[in-house]
Amino acid sequence: MESLFLLAPIFPPQGPSNPPTLPAPGFPTHVLTRTSLDQAWAKELKCTDQREPGMLDVVWSALMDNDPIGRTWGKLLPSGVPSGVSRFRNFVTWGWNKTTAAQGGVLGGSVPVLIVHGEHDQTANTTPPNTANPALDFHVPALYDSITGSHKLLVTVKCAGHSMPWEVQHKNLHNLSKHWLQHTKVDDKTEGRFEMDENGNISPAP
Structure with missing residues (x-):
């Protein structure tokens, strides 16, 4: 390297x-909703124009494109389609x-x-x-x-x-x-x- x-x-x-005893208790996958992404990201926006307008929509769309299963989960929108979730793995440190x-x-x-x-x-x-x-x-x-x-x-x-x-x-x-x-x-x-x-x-x- x-x-x-x-x-x-x-x-x-x-x-x-030292490694833990596996399998460790818990769950294998976290799920992130668009709202929770917005809230977590907003906590770190401390400067004016730190991100461009509309970036939340761009990022969420990319996440949904990357997870064809996750985008079929979540509450139904008024349009009748699922709101979607972004799945990411849990881990043991x-x-x-x-x-x-x-x-x-x-x-x-x-x-x-x-x-x-x-x-x-x-x-x-x-x-x-x-x-x-x-x-x-x-x-x-x-x-x-x-x-x-x-x-x-x-x-x-x-x-x-x-x-x-x-x-x-x-x-x-x-x-x-x-x-x-x-x-x-x-x-x-x-x-x-x-x-x-x-x-x-x-x-x-x-």
Whole structure:
């Protein structure tokens, strides 16, 4: 592996190292309604024009196109067709925490790492913190801190949330990923914390 580009990685720093007894209790699939998508996304919209008008409809339509079964579920609309749900898998978290991220010095060593997240991301950065279950308490900056190698960068994107690929910062995100995959550098830097503004400019994080 030449390098890693991680966008809003789900990282529980205090998560368990040992696998659970499988099958784990619970359910295999979450379901997301259009209303719940709207509500979750709205919580992370902190800047004016963070997303273009009509993007919720565009994203929901794409999700329905991607799930021919899920789009037949849900309450019936006045037109008589189902409102649809977007299904996504449940998961059991283990073996990925501050101890294993540091293991062998691989990350940031033989495998350079760029970590990117939106400043308003409340999904990859659990808000408020989940003190009851460390396996579900996620923190992106903690991953940067856990990596022991020196070739590592953390970029916090201004005016962006967990849905950054669907927001106005998506072009800057694409350019950042292209530059990293070609050069494994950010603004000619190979280590440190940075911010990216709405014009795609990179500056050291305060």
